Amino acid sequence: MTMNSTGLAYELQQVSFSYDPEHPVLSDLSFSIPQGSWISLVGPNGCGKSTLARLLGGLLAANAGTIIVEGTPLLKETVQQIRPRIGMVFQNPDNQFIGATVEEDIAFGLEGRCLPREEMVERVHRYAEKLEIGHLLSKHPSELSGGQKQRVAIAAILALEPGILIFDEASSMLDERARGELLAILKEMKGSGRYTMISITHDADEILASDRAIVLHKGGMAADLTPRELFGDEALLDACRLIAPYGIRLLNELRKRGIDLSAESPKEVADAIWPLYSNR
Amino acid sequence: MAIVFEQVSFAYDDRSLWRQSALEEICLTLEEGVFAAVAGASGSGKSTLLQLFNGILRPTGGRVRVLDWDIQAGEKPLPLRHLRRRVGLVFQFPEQQLFEDTVEKDLCFGPLNFGMTRAEARVRASRALDMVGLDDTLLGRNPFHLSGGQMRKVAIASVLAMDPDVLVLDEPTATLDPQSRAELALLLSRLHREQGKTVIVVTHRLQEMLPYAGLWIVMKEGRLAFQGGAAELVREAERLERDCGLAVPACIAMWNEVAGRLGLSGEEPCLTPETLAERLARLLNEPSGPGVGHTGRGG
Amino acid sequence: MRNKLLFGRRIDTGSWVHGLDPRAKLTGMLLYLAAIVLVGSWRALALAALFSLTYMTATRIPLKYYVKAAKPLWALMVFIFAVQCLTVDRGQVIWRLGSWALYTGGLSSGFIAASRMALLVSFTAILTFTTTPGLLNQGLAGVLAPFQRIGLKPQRLTLMMSIALRFIPTILEETQKILKAQAARGADLKELPWREKGRMLVSLLVPVTVGAFRRAEELVLSMESRGYTIGAPRTEYHRLGWSRRDTWFVLSYVALIAAVLMLR
Numbered sequence: 001m002t003m004n005s006t007g008l009a010y011e012l013q014q015v016s017f018s019y020d021p022e023h024p025v026l027s028d029l030s031f032s033i034p035q036g037s038w039i040s041l042v043g044p045n046g047c048g049k050s051t052l053a054r055l056l057g058g059l060l061a062a063n064a065g066t067i068i069v070e071g072t073p074l075l076k077e078t079v080q081q082i083r084p085r086i087g088m089v090f091q092n093p094d095n096q097f098i099g100a101t102v103e104e105d106i107a108f109g110l111e112g113r114c115l116p117r118e119e120m121v122e123r124v125h126r127y128a129e130k131l132e133i134g135h136l137l138s139k140h141p142s143e144l145s146g147g148q149k150q151r152v153a154i155a156a157i158l159a160l161e162p163g164i165l166i167f168d169e170a171s172s173m174l175d176e177r178a179r180g181e182l183l184a185i186l187k188e189m190k191g192s193g194r195y196t197m198i199s200i201t202h203d204a205d206e207i208l209a210s211d212r213a214i215v216l217h218k219g220g221m222a223a224d225l226t227p228r229e230l231f232g233d234e235a236l237l238d239a240c241r242l243i244a245p246y247g248i249r250l251l252n253e254l255r256k257r258g259i260d261l262s263a264e265s266p267k268e269v270a271d272a273i274w275p276l277y278s279n280r
Numbered sequence: 281m282a283i284v285f286e287q288v289s290f291a292y293d294d295r296s297l298w299r300q301s302a303l304e305e306i307c308l309t310l311e312e313g314v315f316a317a318v319a320g321a322s323g324s325g326k327s328t329l330l331q332l333f334n335g336i337l338r339p340t341g342g343r344v345r346v347l348d349w350d351i352q353a354g355e356k357p358l359p360l361r362h363l364r365r366r367v368g369l370v371f372q373f374p375e376q377q378l379f380e381d382t383v384e385k386d387l388c389f390g391p392l393n394f395g396m397t398r399a400e401a402r403v404r405a406s407r408a409l410d411m412v413g414l415d416d417t418l419l420g421r422n423p424f425h426l427s428g429g430q431m432r433k434v435a436i437a438s439v440l441a442m443d444p445d446v447l448v449l450d451e452p453t454a455t456l457d458p459q460s461r462a463e464l465a466l467l468l469s470r471l472h473r474e475q476g477k478t479v480i481v482v483t484h485r486l487q488e489m490l491p492y493a494g495l496w497i498v499m500k501e502g503r504l505a506f507q508g509g510a511a512e513l514v515r516e517a518e519r520l521e522r523d524c525g526l527a528v529p530a531c532i533a534m535w536n537e538v539a540g541r542l543g544l545s546g547e548e549p550c551l552t553p554e555t556l557a558e559r560l561a562r563l564l565n566e567p568s569g570p571g572v573g574h575t576g577r578g579g
Numbered sequence: 580m581r582n583k584l585l586f587g588r589r590i591d592t593g594s595w596v597h598g599l600d601p602r603a604k605l606t607g608m609l610l611y612l613a614a615i616v617l618v619g620s621w622r623a624l625a626l627a628a629l630f631s632l633t634y635m636t637a638t639r640i641p642l643k644y645y646v647k648a649a650k651p652l653w654a655l656m657v658f659i660f661a662v663q664c665l666t667v668d669r670g671q672v673i674w675r676l677g678s679w680a681l682y683t684g685g686l687s688s689g690f691i692a693a694s695r696m697a698l699l700v701s702f703t704a705i706l707t708f709t710t711t712p713g714l715l716n717q718g719l720a721g722v723l724a725p726f727q728r729i730g731l732k733p734q735r736l737t738l739m740m741s742i743a744l745r746f747i748p749t750i751l752e753e754t755q756k757i758l759k760a761q762a763a764r765g766a767d768l769k770e771l772p773w774r775e776k777g778r779m780l781v782s783l784l785v786p787v788t789v790g791a792f793r794r795a796e797e798l799v800l801s802m803e804s805r806g807y808t809i810g811a812p813r814t815e816y817h818r819l820g821w822s823r824r825d826t827w828f829v830l831s832y833v834a835l836i837a838a839v840l841m842l843r
Contacts, residue, residue, distance in 0.1 A: 045427055045457060057804055080808075088804040091455070095794045096801035100712035100745050101589070107713075107816035109805035114814045121816075138591055138711075142748060145322055153801075160805065172455045175322050175484040176527030202457045243458040246487070246530035246553065253557030259564065266530070266537035273560060274541055280564055336759050361770050369763040376753075377760040379785035389782065393765030424789070438764060 006071055009035045009164055009196035010056060015065035017051060025051045026219045029065070035163070038190045038197040040207040040227065043216035044241045049200045052216065053168045056198060058083045070163065084113070087157035091169040093149035094141065102128070102144070103137040106156045113160065123159045131155040131185070147178025154185065165189070167199040171206065183209060204231070204245040215240055282347065282446055282478045283310040283333060289341030289353075290328055302328040304502045305342070310480065310495070312445075315472045317489040318482045320499030321525035326450075326482045327372070329499065333448050333480065334367035335360035347445065365394045368444030372451050374435030375428070383409070383426075383434050384419040390442040401441070408441035409434070411475070413467060429460040433467075440471075446478040447471060453488060461488055468492065486513075487529035490551050500524040514549045531556075590708045592639040595824070597709045601718025603825035604706050610832035611702055614839050615695050623842040624691050630835050631702045640708050648704035649697050656693040663689030714817045716741045721819060735809070742798070750791055757786045 010033040018024040026048045033039050041049050054060040055067060058079045067074040069082045090096050099105030103124055110120040128134045131151040141149060150170060157165065167186070171179045187209055189195050199206055207213055213230045215223040217239055223230070230236060231244040232252075244252075247264030254261055261272045285308040291301045303325045310316055318326050331337040332344055335351060344351045349363045371377065380386040387405035388398070396404065406416055412433040418426070423434055436452065449468070453461040469492035472479045483489050496513045498506035498520055505524045506516060513520070514535060520526040531551045538556070539545045542563065550556040591597065596604075611631075618624050635645055669684025706715070716737035723733035758768065766779045 045429065054800070059800060059803055083804070084806055086804070088801075090797060090801055092794075092797055094749055095797035098742070098745070098798065098802060098805070100741060104711065104713040104816065108802075108807075111813045111816055112806045112808070112811065114812055117814065117816065117818055120814070124816075138589070140589070141745075156805065169455075176486075176529075177321065177484075177525060180527060204458065238459070241457040241459040243462065246534065249553035250534065250556060253553040254560065257557055257561040259557075259561060266534040269534060270537045270541040273538060273564075276564055277542055280567075331759070334763060336762060359770050361765060361767060364763055364765055364767075369760075371756060371760045371763070374760065376790055377757050377764075377782075377786055379782045389766070390764040442765065 007035055008068070009033045009037075009070055011066075011068040013066045013068075015055065015062045015067060017048075017055060017060065017062050024219055026055070026216075029221055031214060031221060031224055033196060033198065035070070035196050036193055037212065038186075038199070038210040040210040040213045041198060041200045041216065042202070042207060042213050042230070042240050042242060043222070044239065047216040048219045049216055050168055053088070053166050053198070053200050056164075057086050057088045057166050059088075084160065085162050086164045086166065087160055087162035088166045088168060089150070089153050089157055089170040091172055093146045093153065093173060096153050097141040097149055100140060101137065102133060102139050102141075102152050105141075105152055106159050109156055109160045123161075127155040127159040130158070145178065146174050147181060150174060150178070150182060151185070163194070164196045165198070167197070167201070169200055169202070171201065171203055179203070180205075202242060204243060207231075207242075208245055208248075281309065281345070282312040282314070283308070284345040285309075285332075285342065286345070287342035288332065288339045288344055290332060290337060291340050294340040302502055303332075306504055308497070308504065308507070310478065313472075313476055313478055314480075314495050315469065315478075315493050316480045316495040316497060317486075317493035318480065318497045318499065319484060319486060319526060320505070322484075324499040324524070325502040326499050328502075330369060330448050330450055330480070330482060333446065334364050334369045336364075336369065362394070365390075365442045366444050367446040367448060368439035368442055370436050370439050370447070370449040370452060372454060374439070374452075375423075375431035378423045378431065378435055378438070381422055382419065383421050383423050386423055386434065387419075387438050387441045390438060394442060404441045404443060405437075408437040411440050411467075411471060412437045413463070429456055432456060432460075432464070436464075444477070446480070448480045450482045451484065452481060453483070453485070461485075465489060465492060484527065485529065486527070487531050487551075490529075490531065498524055498526060510551070511549055514551070515545075589711050590640050590644060594637060594639040594709070596634065596638045596705065599709075599828055600819055600821050600825045601710050601714045602721045602819060603821070603828050604710060605715075605718050605722050606829050607832045608703065608706055610829070610836060612699065614832065614836045615699050617836065617839045617843070618691065618695055619843050621687070621691070623839045624694055626838055626842060627698060627835065628694070630831075631698050631705075634705055635701070638705060638709055644708065645701040645704050648708075649700040652696065652700055656696050659696055660689040660693040663692050711817075712741050712744050714819075717815055717817050717819060732810075734813070746791075746794065746798075749794070750787065753790050754783065754787050757783055757790075 012029050012031055015026060015029045016024060017026040041052060043049050051060065055062055058074055061076070070085060072078055072082060074082055097105055098108045106124045106128060107120055110123060125134065128137055131154055133148060133151050133155060136144065136148060144152070171182045174182060183206055186197065186199070186206070190197060199210065201207060207230065208227045210227060213225060213227050214221065215230065215236060222239065223236055231248050237244060250269065251261055251264065259276070261269060263269050263272045285306045288303060288306045289301070290303040291299050293299050306329070318329065320326050328337065332339060333346060335349070338351055338357060339353045341353045343353065346363060347366055349360065378386050380389065384402070384405050387408055388401040391401035391404045392398070406419065409416065409418060414430065414433055414437070423431055426434065440447070453464050456464065465488045468479050468481060471477045472492070481489055490510055494509065496506065496508060496510060497504060500523065506513065506520055514532050517528045517532045517536060521528045535549045535551060535556065539547065539549065550559045614627060618627050635642060664681060664685045667685035667688050668680070668682050670682045672680045672682055673686065674681040720733040720737045723731060723736065727733060761779065761782050766782055768776065768779055771779055
């Protein structure tokens with residue numbers, strides 16, 4: 001990761017956006033995201049999350065305020081220089097599959113970077129292997145499952161070697177198994193320390209895996225807190241239309257009944273309950 | 281008996297070089313008034329199965345009996361329009377089928393197609409909207425200006441407006457936010473309990489339908505891999521995860537781990553945080569007695 | 580997974596035809612089109628058929644796929660055949676019905692015309708079965724490159740074509756689904772009386788159009804976020820290499836045209 005002097009991937013100062021002045025979509029947002037961190041953007045539908053994602057990705061321009069990306073203000077003049085630093089993965093696996101085969105889809109962005117052919121071939125194969133889709137390179141999208149298509153989308157983005165990744169509800173159209181696999185991929189990417197990650201999501205497990213949750217409500221910022229703080233705040237959860245992960249809900253219910261545990265996974269809970277049970 | 285499948289098979293492009301088998305030899309009985317959930321990995325035939333319930337697809341082998349209809353493979357197709365009124369099928373992302381400029385017109389589309397008068401259709405529309413928990417003020421609105429969750433409910437109401445006896449839904453909660461999902465699942469259970477509808481739901485999030493579904497069906501590669509109640513499903517979860525690619529939710533994993541350790545495996549599983557916490561609290565408060573002995577693996 | 584549509588899908592067998600330069604294949608295809616137009620006799624037809632069959636076999640793709648590719652157009656072939664039968668009045672009369680008669684000439688030219696169509700379609704399939712759309716596009720851009728001087732922008736054209744090819748199956752699939760969903764609401768195209776079919780069409784067209792626009796919008800976002808800018812320079816992932824084999828491939832078509840001309 002290239003570090004800038006501030007160590008911030010994003011710095012937003014009083015950012016507002018609207019399609020028409022009567023109905024502001026986002027108003028007066030200020031926050032910052034340190035490089036290498038993983039942020040969840042949460043909030044009810046219509047709170048402006050996806051719009052914010054597009055602003056952060058340089059696909060829309062703010063009406064007011066400043067967005068500073070890795071030390072450079074995002075302006076009309078700088079957007080072409082900043083955009084290559086940012087990769088975006090969207091919700092619908094089908095509609096972001098540009099190529100007619102997996103190989104061509106991963107290569108699409110690389111062609112636009114005008115990379116020499118040898119490097120394109122090397123990157124296509126390297127990132128396909130990384131996402132475990134190396135055996136699918138010649139496949140047409142109709143031969144792939146939703147989960148496989150999202151892996152292709154991620155490989156296509158990673159091949160462009162961005163420092164910032166934005167996932168706009170990337171797991172919401174996947175089945176449970178594929179969703180779990182995608183989460184594992186995100187965790188691994190976070191673990192590599194190479195990426196600043198922003199995920200827009202309703203998924204409790206995904207939020208829990210991130211470092212911080214920024215809560216949007218009616219276009220403004222309602223809270224900026226850790227996932228655990230979020231899942232402990234029932235009023236905020238209701239406002240975001242979220243439900244806490246099962247483990248946390250169980251602990252809360254046990255606490256209400258005078259049983260205090262600190263573990264969450266099934267095995268940990270069983271381990272923690274056992275001594276209470278045998279020593280009662 | 282609402283639905284009986286006798287060795288039903290289905291293949292796309294049957295009798296051609298490009299035949300693709302989707303279902304094989306399915307035997308299935310769904311009683312009237314049941315709430316059934318269908319699970320299975322993607323491509324296991326869940327969606328194909330649903331489309332046989334109302335004759336959108338006809339079996340290429342075996343026999344399907346639904347209400348008063350009897351559809352046999354190889355027979356001359358009967359007109360099935362009225363079967364479709366009585367078995368309402370809601371496809372995945374049903375909001376994508378809306379097309380009228382007001383909610384009311386879209387809700388009336390089905391009833392009018394089945395020969396109701398405009399006045400009757402209006403009554404049905406308003407009642408269906410009420411059933412999905414939306415009020416009449418929405419009738420005049422443009423469906424394309426509603427929120428995603430509302431559009432989904434309107435689309436489900438557009439099928440309910442035909443007043444079907446059997447309601448079949450393909451992943452009705454997909455892409456909705458968690459609370460909307462929970463609300464929709466609750467809504468389906470209300471239609472089942474209060475209106476006496478037979479409800480059949482395809483889901484890949486077992487936890488959503490576990491509190492409501494009385495019957496579980498798990499598909500694997502076009503065949504039935506499991507059929508039984510929630511308690512059996514919980515007991516066989518590990519096998520189904522391994523063999524059928526089923527994603528076992530946290531509530532089942534938690535119960536199996538905790539129950540196994542504390543010797544509760546024979547009990548009715550507690551699959552919500554509230555019931556499980558209640559059960560554990562009760563267990564910890566009762567004086568120790570027999571039952572500790574055969575837990576074995578604790579420590 | 581169901582794949583009814585074979586058009587625009589590559590079937591990889593690794594034959595030498597797969598490895599040809601797409602420009603050679605495209606040029607060959609144009610020459611073949613010319614040859615087919617020139618076919619006028621049974622002997623020429625047999626020669627063209629033999630020629631196609633040779634290349635089809637060389638692709639190592641089972642012939643049934645070619646049959647499948649031509650299948651959607653059978654109605655058109657029957658039509659072409661019928662038109663020839665109805666209008667040509669050469670040769671002997673086989674059958675007379677009132678003032679109209681079926682002649683041997685009509686029958687044979689009908690057969691030749693329909694076969695030409697079938698050959699053309701199946702043979703075009705060689706191109707799509709052995710070449711990825713990406714390569715095909717690049718080949719097309721190559722073939723069109725000389726036209727750049729007269730203001731044509733081959734890259735834009737080929738991008739448009741590739742996206743259309745990519746999304747047509749998806750949109751058709753979606754149309755199928757909406758058709759079924761409306762049938763479940765009592766609007767079954769098969770069972771409705773004619774005057775109702777019009778209304779049915781609206782219930783199909785609106786959702787399909789809305790869906791296509793939504794897809795287009797998301798596709799544009801996705802392309803933009805991968806740095807696509809209209810008209811910006813790009814390198815090409817597939818390398819086109821013209822070899823001696825490609826020259827021979829194109830020449831074989833020239834020979835076919837010559838032979839067909841001689842057999843007229």
